Amino acid sequence: MxxxxxxxxxxxxxxxxxxxxxxxxxxxxxxxxxxxxxxxxxxxxxxxxxxxxxxxxxxxxxxxxxxxxxxxxxxxxxxxxxxxxxxxxxxxxxxxxxxxxxxxxxxxxxxxxxxxxxxxxxxxxxxxxxxxxxxxxxxxxxxxxxxxxxxxxxxxxxxxxxxxxxxxxxxxxxxxxxxxxxxxxADALLDGLDAAVAPVAAALARIDRMYLVARGIELATANEVALKLTEVCYLGAKAMSATAMAHGPVAALDADVPLWAIAAPDATLPAVAEAVRRARAAGAPVIASGPAAAALDGAAFALPVPVVPAEPLLSPLLSVLPGQAFAWALAGAKGIDAGAPRHLRKVTSAA
CATH class of the missing domain: 3.40.50.10490 (Glucose-6-phosphate isomerase like protein; domain 1)
Structure with missing residues (x-):
């Protein structure tokens, strides 16, 4: 490393x-x-x-x-x-x-x-x-x-x-x-995160595209994880609403284009579950994440996060952590230096 x-x-x-x-x-x-x-x-x-x-x-x-x-x-x-x-x-x-x-x-x-x-x-x-x-x-x-x-x-x-x-x-x-x-x-989750994402990264090391879906407040998470996979692992990663996937993008799913689904235990869950069902029907591997990951049937991989009982609106702070750790691990599995993405610099300046 x-x-x-x-x-x-x-x-x-x-x-x-x-x-x-x-x-x-x-x-x-x-x-x-x-x-x-x-x-x-x-x-x-x-x-x-x-x-x-x-x-x-x-x-x-x-x-x-x-x-x-x-x-x-x-x-x-x-x-x-x-x-x-x-x-x-x-x-x-x-x-x-x-x-x-x-x-x-x-x-x-x-x-x-x-x-x-x-x-x-x-x-x-x-x-x-x-x-x-x-x-x-x-x-x-x-x-x-x-x-x-x-x-x-x-x-x-x-x-x-x-x-x-x-x-x-x-x-x-x-x-x-x-x-x-x-x-x-988050501290408790982070303690075991490297061990959780390592086998997923090893299994998906050859992929170069991925879709990420969520609904509601977790759309922020889907977009952020997609960006991390793009900049750190050089993936063509695309985030979208779970319902938007049916309007064309589902046609691109297959065994080489996984779906990362972020599920919350609220009224948005059925839409995410339907996106997962469609991805599985297309033969795409599914990575289930978020606090309601266990509710997504048939996922090849699961990276759940704890529920925040006191305030569910804080769940995106936890849901993004597996995505960050997975991007870091996948870069390593692909032989990419996760800390030095090509063509990028740290601070946007007026220069």
Missing amino acids: SAAAAVLREEIGGQPAVWRALVARGAQVAEVAAALDALDPPLVRIAAHGTSDHAGIYATYLLRALRGWTVVRDSMSMPLYYGSPAARPGELAVGISQSGETPDVVAWLERAGREGATTLAITNGEGSSLARIADHVLAIGAGAERSIAATKTYTGTLAAIALLAGQLAGRGPQLADALVATADA
Whole structure:
């Protein structure tokens, strides 16, 4: 194992500590929440790329489920290239960037602020360009992420969003306690994760394509795991809603194109189970993951995660962990250095 791959695995294992540190800094989250609560925006716009955009998917569900706000993942191209307004007065514009230096996210948030929106930066770069131009900053506080593939900044962003949404819903202490319990569950899961993913990686080492499906809040997980498999293992990995798979993509499934299904124990489960049924009928191997993995019949491999009884909306923090660990293990099985993906650099800059 290279030193870079060892760093990636270390950062995967260090994620629960980031969540606990966010809970310990709850006063900062409460301050931001108080300001946004007073605003009570008619619309929340989110702009982000890549891993941060997947955190934005999570935010659309959390802010709607816990506070009732209408949230959209907005187009940066419309204002930056086509002259449309970035936002309107009274709205909340949220820029998510781990580095805080993604050029078009910075430009979009700055323009939204000029046009009268209240602006919020969610970033690990507290002194970054994004943080400097925002009205409010929600700092992830994950420390320096040395690996190119983002892991702790992704789940740190999810944790920060969950704490913010909890405060906005008047449930701040309950969400904080649930996040600590989730961190404890993650520690236990991580202890056995390498042993769990190793045989799956060995069995699938020859694959070069994969579909990932979920519904609802776990769509963030499907998209994030697909990105990790793409950047670390060079797979053609595609994430989609479980119901979207029937509209064409199912035709590409066969014995060489597995399906990774992420199942939650809620009303979305039947849709995911149906996608699994269709994948099996097409002869595709199925990897069942998520807190309801055991409910998916006929999976070739199972990578379940614990249920979070105190707050099911936190389950994506756990569901992504097998995907991160599997990407790391699959890269090794393919002879790829997981810590040094080709053609990539760590921080998006304005250079």
